């Protein structure tokens with residue numbers, strides 16, 4: 238008898254309407270003329286909902302610099318909160334997760350926006366907490382603080398937001414026509430927060446939302462990022478190109494969560510995967526070739542140099558970036574160190590690195606039939622490397638269609654994914670408890 242899995246995977250889609258594989262918007266049929274418009278993202282999101290996926294997830298940047306450099310991967314063309322609010326009215330089950338940076342917003346504003354999204358969507362909101370590495374020029378910040386300070390601010394930011402969401406008891410709304418009190422002031426508590434970065438009296442001026450709080454996602458894999466995630470996050474995204482590294486991260490992360498006094502099973506670890514899915518292995522290889530043929534190595538070199546902050550103008554595409562140009566400084570971030578390792582330990586050339594960063598951006602990638610890719614996912618899932626995956630569609634809309642119509646049914650058939658939604662809220666999809674408010678702590 239075939240092995241019957243005990244639980245199913247969590248699957249979210251990294252919603253990049255131009256496609257994850259950077260220049261894939263140039264492919265025929267990409268609907269790139271509609272980038273930034275609602276009908277296109279609605280169609281993509283409905284495709285995910287039909288496949289019963291847990292959530293769509295919108296990344297964000299708050300600068301036009303990527304577009305001006307011809308890099309269409311993460312553009313900010315869909316501002317997450319407005320886009321997800323519109324999608325709340327066009328969908329009914331799928332989770333709606335969006336990125337808001339703790340370096341540029343304020344906790345009271347963010348807490349209100351996400352509480353509103355959670356209420357408008359009937360309990361489907363998620364927040365991807367990021368600290369951002371660019372965009373300061375639009376907020377009067379000449380130079381962004383070092384990562385450690387950004388994470389200190391992020392920690393305080395999330396702490397304030399959580400306290401604001403919890404400032405209304407679930408019993409606060411009494412709607413008492415006779416007495417003339419809609420809300421019971423005794424059930425709504427100020428937070429009186431006075432920290433290093435924020436001073437917020439509270440309480441929130443919105444009723445407690447269906448999930449109590451939105452589901453909290455975070456995506457930093459540095460020590461500070463993991464600390465933030467282990468303290469607050471329900472879900473962590475991580476870029477892991479190999480199973481052994483992913484399993485190591487998974488174990489370390491769950492241990493950190495346990496050390497915080499939280500149940501490790503209540504925190505989900507989702508590595509990214511870029512699946513290039515074909516009806517057959519051969520067709521998938523053809524698609525992969527087609528995608529690679531769109532890579533512009535000139536702009537790729539410039540972008541890689543900028544991302545890594547290494548001068549590589551003089552290096553031949555078929556040579557390696559020399560060891561002395563890399564830094565061991567851990568504050569350079571986890572992605573930097575993945576690329577450093579790929580060069581120094583695995584011998585990748587500059588050309589290989591450009592392809593690597595264009596194709597999957599340090600995430601796992603797989604090319605083949607649904608069955609072949611499902612094998613990889615199941616191997617990671619059963620092997621203690623993942624609770625599920627952040628799916629990065631290589632091209633839109635066809636790459637997503639292939640994920641939804643070929644890969645997901647394969648996982649469903651094997652019992653690794655749901656065939657119907659069992660709950661209504663994102664927390665229910667993820668198997669997470671609804672947190673209590675201040676009067677239950």
Ligand SMILES: Cc1cc2nc3c(=O)[nH]c(=O)nc-3n(C[C@H](O)[C@H](O)[C@H](O)COP(=O)(O)O)c2cc1C
Pocket residue numbers: 295296297298311336338366367368369370384455456457458459460461462463474475476509569570571572627
């Ligand atoms: C799947 C994934 C999605 C991310 N999305 C965003 C995003 O939309 N906006 C952003 O500013 N950073 C984003 N990041 C970056 C992380 O939030 C974080 O800043 C980065 O991983 C560096 O932090 P670290 O050094 O702690 O790993 C993302 C990272 C991952 C792995």
